Amino acid sequence: MAIQVTRTYVGSIQNHRQVCDGLDSLGDSASKIWNVARWTAGRIWDETGKIPGEGPLKAYMKNQVCWKDLNAQSSQKVIEELSDAFQSWFDLRHKYDKANPPGYRKHGDTRPRSTVTFKADGFKHDPKNNRVRLSKGSNFKEHFSDFILCEYQTRPDVSLSDATTVQNVRAVWTGGEWELHFVCKVEIEPNDAAGDGVAGIDLGITNIATVAFPDEYVLYPGNSLKQDKHYFKRAEYDTEGENGPSERSMWARRKRSERETHFYHVLTDAIITECVERNVGTLAVSWPENVRESDWGNTGNKKLHTWAFDRITQYLSYKGEERGVEVRKENEWNTSKTCSQCGDNTKSNRKHRGLYVCSSCELVGNADCNGAENMRQKITPSPHGEDRSNGCVAQPSTYLFDRESGTFKSREQVVL
Numbered sequence: 416m417a418i419q420v421t422r423t424y425v426g427s428i429q430n431h432r433q434v435c436d437g438l439d440s441l442g443d444s445a446s447k448i449w450n451v452a453r454w455t456a457g458r459i460w461d462e463t464g465k466i467p468g469e470g471p472l473k474a475y476m477k478n479q480v481c482w483k484d485l486n487a488q489s490s491q492k493v494i495e496e497l498s499d500a501f502q503s504w505f506d507l508r509h510k511y512d513k514a515n516p517p518g519y520r521k522h523g524d525t526r527p528r529s530t531v532t533f534k535a536d537g538f539k540h541d542p543k544n545n546r547v548r549l550s551k552g553s554n555f556k557e558h559f560s561d562f563i564l565c566e567y568q569t570r571p572d573v574s575l576s577d578a579t580t581v582q583n584v585r586a587v588w589t590g591g592e593w594e595l596h597f598v599c600k601v602e603i604e605p606n607d608a609a610g611d612g613v614a615g616i617d618l619g620i621t622n623i624a625t626v627a628f629p630d631e632y633v634l635y636p637g638n639s640l641k642q643d644k645h646y647f648k649r650a651e652y653d654t655e656g657e658n659g660p661s662e663r664s665m666w667a668r669r670k671r672s673e674r675e676t677h678f679y680h681v682l683t684d685a686i687i688t689e690c691v692e693r694n695v696g697t698l699a700v701s702w703p704e705n706v707r708e709s710d711w712g713n714t715g716n717k718k719l720h721t722w723a724f725d726r727i728t729q730y731l732s733y734k735g736e737e738r739g740v741e742v743r744k745e746n747e748w749n750t751s752k753t754c755s756q757c758g759d760n761t762k763s764n765r766k767h768r769g770l771y772v773c774s775s776c777e778l779v780g781n782a783d784c785n786g787a788e789n790m791r792q793k794i795t796p797s798p799h800g801e802d803r804s805n806g807c808v809a810q811p812s813t814y815l816f817d818r819e820s821g822t823f824k825s826r827e828q829v830v831l
């Protein structure tokens with residue numbers, strides 16, 4: 416039986432030069448709306464001790480001049496994002512003392528280009544000609560029918576044909592250019608479940624993913640991402656001329672982001688394939704809330720990693736869905752502290768970076784594997800790894816990204 420799923424497809428804009436000024440204005444206005452709403456929420460908060468809800472904020476914002484820079488639904492979406500940001504801050508506050516409320520969107524005197532979402536009456540899609548019309552707000556219209564007409568191209572294996580329902584379109588600034596995200600409802604035929612096995616994943620920074628399969632631990636390091644970062648660094652930070660970043664720096668940013676996307680696709684394909692081959696029908700994915708602060712570096716890094724984790728989880732979910740592997744997001748709280756062998760969660764257990772040492776049962780092993788095993792145990796009926804020998808936490812296999820073949824291979828097969 417076919418099931419309906421939500422997919423997001425990326426379209427690169429073919430007539431970027433013609434539409435980028437228009438999109439820049441909308442992206443700037445979305446930031447402006449965010450900032451005015453943020454300021455308003457702060458003022459009400461100071462006076463009443465409460466953050467205003469989405470409804471009252473929208474009602475207030477409708478009278479602001481900037482509201483009409485965007486299509487009404489697009490403006491409303493900005494307020495919804497702000498409300499969500501306040502909500503996740505409330506949720507986080509229970510866990511971190513240092514969590515900060517959502518901030519303003521500005522870089523010094525300028526504003527960043529925010530994502531602009533176009534809902535039902537904010538866009539008109541022409542799938543036959545790969546075009547989409549995006550609405551502006553009345554402030555930016557010279558004529559009633561003014562809009563931004565984007566010509567786009569998707570990945571070759573993706574078609575936004577008439578059969579696909581596009582729910583909304585987002586214009587996203589990637590740092591070098593705008594791209595379009597089409598959020599679609601798609602019908603797919605799911606495979607039967609891959610099996611009864613359960614696996615767990617720990618997402619991280621050095622090891623992008625660590626998977627606890629029922630019979631083995633596998634590490635997927637981010638070696639090639641690190642190499643790319645190094646390789647493109649100079650070009651990316653190429654001096655900005657009078658007309659913004661140089662051509663070469665734009666090229667480098669685009670190239671690196673393409674390679675990164677490719678890496679995540681290949682990584683998640685490889686993991687789901689391993690699951691299918693090992694009869695794993697359920698995969699528990701961590702949401703890394705408790706990565707040690709020292710690992711994040713500065714806040715910018717944290718944002719970047721959160722974005723990457725989000726993307727990996729998204730890819731795993733939809734690739735898993737097609738191949739009968741159910742991907743479950745589990746809360747990771749405490750999984751890095753807890754011993755996967757005996758369940759002890761003494762704080763002193765995590766001794767060294769990368770190595771987990773349990774003071775109760777004397778387990779010594781790779782900390783990422785221990786975390787992944789704890790994720791697996793959130794779902795598997797056997798607590799504390801009773802269904803396996805934990806000796807393998809110490810000796811995981813490593814699969815490296817091999818540029819030449821574009822696949823992940825065991826360390827022995829990759830010539831470094």
Ligand SMILES: [Zn+2]
Binds near residue numbers: 754755756775778
């Ligand atoms: Zn232990």
